[in-house]
Amino acid sequence: MAPKKSYSLETELVFSKSADQYNASVPPLYQSATFKQDSLSNMGEYDYTRSGNPTRTYLQNHLAKIMKAKTTFAVSSGMGCLDVITRLLKPGDEVIAGDDLYGGTNRLLTYLHNKGDIIAQHFDTTNTELIKSKINSKTRMIFLESPTNPLIKVVDVKSIANAAHEINPNVIVVFDNTMMSPIFMTPLDLGVDIQYESATKYLNGHHDIMAGVIATRSDSLAEQVYNVINSTGCGLSPFDCWLLSRGLRTLAIRVERQQQNCIKIAEFLKNIGFKVRYPGLKDHPQFELHNSMCKGYGAVLSFETGSIKLSERIVENTEIFGIAVSFGCVNSLISMPCKMSHASIDAKTREERDFPEDLIRLCIGIENVDDLIDDLTKALLRSGAVRVNERDELFNVIGVQPKL
């Protein structure tokens, strides 16, 4: 059998060839802001950590392999990525964005729009024909997420990217891959120009740093992005780069376990009558489309209860599930997006975008799944959302069947 030309992702995540002078098996931490020059005329590879640092270079090269990018950049947060990317826009540029993008993304785009820097319009990106019809010669960027956080809407990334480049070759298609991570999705293969991820989530996986990663295959975009990062100073600090490199090594095993747990929890909630939004459920309206783009489903699901008060009681009655924003961490979290992660989208806009106020989001970790289901069961019983029937089965008291 001919040897394989490249390693699989799981192997790439943990394998690295050491270029260290002592052959350290773990990339060393260069916790230094400055680097001495050999002479006045010979600056060397690094001079100042804002411009470059060996620990950041190691991380970025490693991420480039994992994300199948030519170049990646590690910055101080996921929102930092968006800040860098939007600085590539010029005054008056038009931007098309999803109507269910993460709340912070919506906030920054709205800020730039209200300031008059850009013209941002939000549409339902599950409607591919609608998005195509909105692209014109003034469109400069398209912002997509799939599945969206937290409504789990799936976007036909390839069709939109292809159409965008055909209609206007200057369009930069930007994709936020935080929900899938490189384990389940390679958006650059689907034709997006810039991919970014909040590395605070799955990539690091331990909720001990804030970080973001920008990836591209275009030299010209990479040059512009680097210029902004060096100019603004948002490059990820050496210690956080080092922690992210460490977290990355267990990415595959973490997300596989998280997903395995999430599938069981999605089925558990569905079986007791909740309408669950999770791309891994066969009744998700875009199950096939999601499968055509991704190798998995991730570990975030949301469900409605039909009552804000009931949702509040459920959220406040779990023990293992911590009440916290964010996702992708090894421990499980529960939240109400309207009150927490997506509170920066005003109530009127949320209503216009069919964003249910009673929505509960679960972000599943690597704990024992039976313990997680037990914790949810207790919370559902205590809150009065479910009862036990004479056959000792749980049944949904409310019987809500919200539309997906």
Ligand SMILES: Cc1ncc(COP(=O)(O)O)c(C=O)c1O
């Ligand atoms: C989908 C998505 N993109 C981007 C971000 C922003 O990332 P960060 O919190 O690292 O700035 C978040 C959450 O914060 C998110 O959920």
Ligand SMILES: N[C@@H](CCSC[C@H](N)C(=O)O)C(=O)O
């Ligand atoms: N107070 C924060 C909320 C962060 S939400 C983090 C994460 N993306 C999630 O979806 O939970 C803010 O105002 O940004």
